[in-house]
Amino acid sequence: MNRVVERKMIVPNIHLLTIESPLIAKKIQPGHFVIVKVDEFGERIPLTVADWDREEGTVSCVFMQVGRSTRKIAQLNSGDEIPTFVGPLGKVIEIDKLGTVACVGGCYGIGSIYPVARAMKEAGNKVLSFIEARSRFLLYWEEKLREVSDDLIISTNDRSLGKKGHNSDRLKEMLQQGERIDRIVAIGCTFMMYDVSEATRPFAVKTIVSLNPVMVDGTGMCGACRVEVAGKTKFACVDGPDFDGHEVDWDLILTRRKAYVREETVSEEVHH
């Protein structure tokens, strides 16, 4: 029942979780997420999928430890069982031969953008992968991404690796220089996806983002994950989670993600 094959910290506070889940492994596609609940008391939380092995029947997620639930997952070890591991959920990202595709990742998104880059490469695209982190010790999977990309562009805040700044800076520079990019897919923390969308808006390059609102069931029955896209309310778990970044109401999703900040703090303190 959803045996943990491996759980390891790959860079500080970012973990790789590999689960034996043959049915999900068979069906999983880029853009899908899973819902995880680790024990009787746990929350149901969404994790984007970062890799899979259809023959082995395993599914991997990269996640950042940010609070009570991710801390519980971060404490799992090989051989443990996760009672609730549901998927595949969400709509698949559109993968097509588009020309040149920019695959953009930050935080846990460096992991989650990998299957998108891989699929886009397999579809015959020129793949430019962009990753960012505060500092080089927070970067991971550079080799994995290089294997499926024509180029890997790294940005760090402290210039410890690559160029100084963010993915959005690199994209802006490239687009300003007249480099042709036909599609951008960005996965990672909300602010990074917003930042990238704003940077590419003047160039009118379609920018797909993977929205990460709070979720409860993940199957479309509660509406916790409501976002507004092109002025309409959408449920990120069934209408998305990928949407056109230029149509997303970013203020709203940033605000809605803060709905339980007080409770998140209480939860961590009580169980410390």
Next chain:
Amino acid sequence: MPKIQPTKTKMREQPPKERIHNNLEVPYGYSEEEAINEAKRCLKCKKPLCVAGCPVEIDIPGFIAFIAEGEFRKAIGVLKEKNVLPAVCGRVCPQEEQCEKICVLSKKMEPVGVGRLERFAADWEAKQGDSELLPKAKSTGKRIAVVGSGPAGITVAGDLIQMGHDITMFEALHEPGGVLVYGIPEFRLPKRIVAGEVDFLCRMGVELKKNFVVGTAMTIDELFQEFDAVFLGTGAGLPWFMDIPGENLNNIYSANEYLTRANLMKAYLFPEYDTPIACGKRVATVGGGNVAMDSARTALRLGAEKSFIIYRRSRVEMPARDEEIHHAEEEGVIFNLLTNPVAYYGDGNGNVKEVECIRMELGETDSSGRRRPVPLEGSNFRIPVDVVVVSIGNSPNPLIPNTTPGLEISKWGTIIIDEETGKTSKKGVFAGGDVATGAATVISAMGAGRKAARAIHRYLKDGKW
């Protein structure tokens, strides 16, 4: 003939001031003496009208007669011939619209408390320990996939396992029971009862696969590689919103989310349980059905100082059960009737602070047979709130219709079925309950499940579609 007691034997209940601070049931249930006393009110009509009022045709006078004689084991035996969930139905059925409405006594006095007696018999059995397994027919070698472990799915699984078929029940959530476990609060339907019923099915041989989303992990067409027939009881879980300004502010919930956090995820036990829920001081619930009552009463138990209902029609048109409205009133829920929200306003930090409402009046009768609410222009006013629960209805989750070619769907998203058999437009696929009718009751889902089980059995026997 001895005089019949004109009122139902009084049901002892938790006092309102006490019960809003706990999640225990309101009615304590009859003692054996009270049950026998109530059962003796039944006239044992030669032609009982009550049976016709029951969607699953329970032999009502039959089980009541056994209670009157103190033969409780036999009483539950009669009940279980037709109803796999008597402990649930005794608590949530709208008996006042069904059996009790037609009871011959109700012409001159209060009807026999059929629901209370059903609950008594079921609870009595539960106290005796594990119930005996029912006999199963010889194995047919046929396999049926039951999608959804709510009332419809449980009924289909329970009936078909007895007929000798192999049953696998699929549930998308991590607990079985559907609306019984995520929607109806603990204080109306204790979850141990639902768990007990599902456990009974598993002991009978039903295989339960939780955390399995049919439509993604496996499509219906793929299910047919392993199964001979499929029953869809996936319910009406897609919440409606009003689509008015400000509706996406923080702390505005669909009733599904509010109740799922509270009931399924046990947010009322936060932080022992990790899932939080906004515990507002002023909670507004929009709607007038049982779900709205559940939401408003849950808000009180979560510490609301003021919990009120906003409903666009009047008391008479409210679809909620009288008992639920009555309990809500006793507990101090305030009813703002003939009122409708038009917009929500925030506090500058993304949280809801106020709801702007408009007064309504009743106009002509509409298609639901009720008088249509019409806004009174210029009557707008605002109410300060910090949590809102939008409880205006649900439609079926579109996941299975969207991933099942050949399955005919109505314009409201419900699966089109033959009412007598539950057959859909796709060979081998049956459906019933809220997914076919839109949001309705537990007992009508069970009635549909019963009909579908009969039809599935026939289809598997003679192969005729």
